[in-house]
Amino acid sequence: MRIYEVTVGAEDGAKRVLKVPSKTDVQAGDAAVPLMHPGESILAVRETDDPWQDVDGLPAGTQTHRDQIT
Structure with missing residues (x-):
């Protein structure tokens, strides 16, 4: 799993950065999305090298099973 900002x-105009684990930038x-507030939209996604793997949320599930992390 990679860490993305x-x-x-x-x-x-307010911006904030969320750190999430994921296999791909799309995921x-x-x-x-579950960490976002109403009215917020995604501005950028970038992979980061975080040795501590400190994240704000869980990885996304699959398209067919959103409750299952693969």
Whole structure:
């Protein structure tokens, strides 16, 4: 599993970075969605080298089984 930084932003210009584990950048966006506030959208996704693997949420599930992490 890789660690991704997902930058999210609101209409008022406020931005924040969420760190999530994921196999791909697309799944990183999916993993960030439950951590986002209403009105926020994903601005950027980038893989990071985090030796501590400190994350804010869980990886996303699969398309067919959203409750199963593979």
